[in-house]
Amino acid sequence: MGLLLLLATLDGLAYAAQLFMVAVGLTLVFGVLKILNVAHGSLFAIGAYLASTLVGLAGAPELSLLALALAAMATGAVMGPLIERGLLARIYEKEHVLQLLVTFALFMILEDVQKLVWGVQPLFEDAPVRLLGQVEVGGIFYTAYQLLLLPGVAAVALVALTWFLRRTLLGRTIVAVTHDREAATAIGIDVRRVHLVTFTIGAGLAALGGALAAPTTSLVPGIGVQMIVLSFAVVATAGLGQIEGAAVTALLIGLARSLAVYFAPELEVVIPYLLMVAVLLVRPAGLFGRTVLQRV
Amino acid sequence: MRGTLTVGAGVVLLLLLALFQPWLRFVSTIALSTGLAVLGIMLLLRAGQVSFGHALYVAAGAYTVAFLRPYLGEALLLLLAGAAVATGLGLLVGLFVTRYRDIFFGMLNLAFSMVAWSLLEKLYSLTRGTDGIRVVRPSLLGLGLDGPAWDWALFLLALVAALLAGGLVARYLGSPAGSALGAIKTRETRLEFAGISARRVLLQAYLASAALAGVGGAITALATLHVTPLLAYWTHSGELVFVAILGGTGHVLGPFLGAVVFELVRVHAAAAFPDAWQMILGFVLLVIILSAARGLAGLLDDLARRLGGRG
Numbered sequence: 001m002g003l004l005l006l007l008a009t010l011d012g013l014a015y016a017a018q019l020f021m022v023a024v025g026l027t028l029v030f031g032v033l034k035i036l037n038v039a040h041g042s043l044f045a046i047g048a049y050l051a052s053t054l055v056g057l058a059g060a061p062e063l064s065l066l067a068l069a070l071a072a073m074a075t076g077a078v079m080g081p082l083i084e085r086g087l088l089a090r091i092y093e094k095e096h097v098l099q100l101l102v103t104f105a106l107f108m109i110l111e112d113v114q115k116l117v118w119g120v121q122p123l124f125e126d127a128p129v130r131l132l133g134q135v136e137v138g139g140i141f142y143t144a145y146q147l148l149l150l151p152g153v154a155a156v157a158l159v160a161l162t163w164f165l166r167r168t169l170l171g172r173t174i175v176a177v178t179h180d181r182e183a184a185t186a187i188g189i190d191v192r193r194v195h196l197v198t199f200t201i202g203a204g205l206a207a208l209g210g211a212l213a214a215p216t217t218s219l220v221p222g223i224g225v226q227m228i229v230l231s232f233a234v235v236a237t238a239g240l241g242q243i244e245g246a247a248v249t250a251l252l253i254g255l256a257r258s259l260a261v262y263f264a265p266e267l268e269v270v271i272p273y274l275l276m277v278a279v280l281l282v283r284p285a286g287l288f289g290r291t292v293l294q295r296v
Numbered sequence: 297m298r299g300t301l302t303v304g305a306g307v308v309l310l311l312l313l314a315l316f317q318p319w320l321r322f323v324s325t326i327a328l329s330t331g332l333a334v335l336g337i338m339l340l341l342r343a344g345q346v347s348f349g350h351a352l353y354v355a356a357g358a359y360t361v362a363f364l365r366p367y368l369g370e371a372l373l374l375l376l377a378g379a380a381v382a383t384g385l386g387l388l389v390g391l392f393v394t395r396y397r398d399i400f401f402g403m404l405n406l407a408f409s410m411v412a413w414s415l416l417e418k419l420y421s422l423t424r425g426t427d428g429i430r431v432v433r434p435s436l437l438g439l440g441l442d443g444p445a446w447d448w449a450l451f452l453l454a455l456v457a458a459l460l461a462g463g464l465v466a467r468y469l470g471s472p473a474g475s476a477l478g479a480i481k482t483r484e485t486r487l488e489f490a491g492i493s494a495r496r497v498l499l500q501a502y503l504a505s506a507a508l509a510g511v512g513g514a515i516t517a518l519a520t521l522h523v524t525p526l527l528a529y530w531t532h533s534g535e536l537v538f539v540a541i542l543g544g545t546g547h548v549l550g551p552f553l554g555a556v557v558f559e560l561v562r563v564h565a566a567a568a569f570p571d572a573w574q575m576i577l578g579f580v581l582l583v584i585i586l587s588a589a590r591g592l593a594g595l596l597d598d599l600a601r602r603l604g605g606r607g
Contacts, residue, residue: 097346108578269410273411277392
């Protein structure tokens with residue numbers, strides 16, 4: 001029982017780390033662009049597939065961690081600007097429902113891009129996990145990759161992101177645009193550039209989550225869907241646009257989910273959403289969200 | 297007047313299609329049941345809301361038929377049961393999701409449908425997982441039909457259901473409640489100032505959409521005689537949204553027009569490009585939205601107006 005609990009906690013921690021990286025990208029992009037990118041989960045999946053390919057190409061296990069980082073950066077740097085400039089820039093002024101439909105259409109397209117490029121057979125490439133070996137915690141052996149690297153990278157991402165947004169000029173510019181787009185434009189902030197940078201960072205975070213998840217799981221069609229739905233649950237529970245809130249909530253949902261895996265497997269898929277519904281019933285704007293005034 | 301004429305022309309066209317080729321009878325039945333579900337999506341789109349999870353209610357209708365079939369031999373009763381279960385589920389989920397708009401509305405619906413899909417896949421002892429459940433052909437109005445007679449009967453049943461639903465929805469949209477629904481899209485707060493509860497208006501439309509999807513799902517189950525969890529999967533919800541936009545939201549004919557075109561194309565295209573089907577849908581969806589087109593119904597409207605102008 002105690003061992004199972006420990007195991008569930010460690011699994012939950014590793015899972016929460018991946019979940020956080022995807023969810024924080026989603027919430028950051030929403031905060032600035034005011035668009036919820038339904039295709040965000042597809043960026044996670046593409047990052048994961050590309051990572052798997054690059055790790056295979058790298059050959060030497062020492063290079064595999066580098067391959068993961070490269071996959072995340074490449075996905076973010078290519079897909080981010082492509083989507084933002086090519087598609088989103090055309091719809092900022094449109095109705096909400098049309099914006100949702102456009103990113104949903106993008107999601108439909110990208111889900112098939114994965115199938116066309118990487119096929120539908122499961123892919124599995126765990127060289128990075130084997131490279132780092134195992135460590136002993138409380139009597140059980142656990143992979144160092146999941147125990148140290150995943151939570152470590154997630155923590156660094158959180159700290160780096162908050163530092164970037166609060167302490168650097170570009171970051172503070174982004175925050176200014178979040179608060180008041182018109183005022184920001186009036187004082188000469190290039191909102192177009194802010195949108196581009198933010199979306200690229202968000203896409204990169206999703207891809208990083210995917211690249212880091214790749215060595216721990218089999219890649220099959222549909223992982224992107226599961227991730228967008230689950231990371232939306234995280235973001236909604238935390239409150240849209242909340243970065244630290246997303247970290248807390250990812251931890252909460254990640255742990256709850258892995259506890260369910262061990263102790264009530266049939267509830268595994270339901271638990272995250274039960275949590276979300278419970279929170280939203282009490283706090284409609286999420287745990288850390290604020291209610292916005294409606295314009296008449 | 298023109299509306300009645302168009303509906304009449306559509307019905308004749310469908311009947312001709314069904315007469316012409318036996319397999320088209322089946323495709324037409326499926327198209328009509330898709331159209332029923334899409335009619336519900338259209339209602340929500342009128343309120344400026346999009347649900348990415350309405351396949352949930354299609355699956356609810358279809359699985360109700362599959363679960364009840366061993367105890368119930370009459371197709372009409374199965375159809376009503378499917379609608380009732382879908383509406384009940386719609387009330388449960390609707391009470392929650394109608395508190396939200398836009399992003400939350402769309403994504404919460406997606407989340408619920410994906411939970412349902414996972415449960416249908418995982419609870420093998422109850423649902424037989426991905427294998428799905430076979431449905432033994434029931435009788436219709438007490439008549440034990442099979443072969444072409446059953447196909448015809450089901451096609452006519454779907455046609456009657458579509459005409460009834462289309463008529464009801466058209467009347468609803470023309471009523472004060474229907475106008476209130478449209479006001480949710482334009483200025484919801486003013487609706488509240490006028491003393492109308494926007495949430496209640498949206499919930500009514502949501503229940504109607506769930507019931508329509510349930511009827512559509514029940515007819516699908518009766519036509520294919522086999523239900524699988526794929527009915528609840530997001531790709532199916534996506535197709536419903538796609539057909540709604542393809543058909544256009546301006547007229548109740550839109551969903552059915554869109555559904556017929558969609559199912560006819562799918563018969564050929566989905567087999568030819570199984571791994572690129574969603575991608576093709578996505579591109580067409582983007583083109584329609586970015587060009588601000590009003591769908592097939594809008595196209596037809598423009599055509600009629602031009603012809604009318606000349607004559």
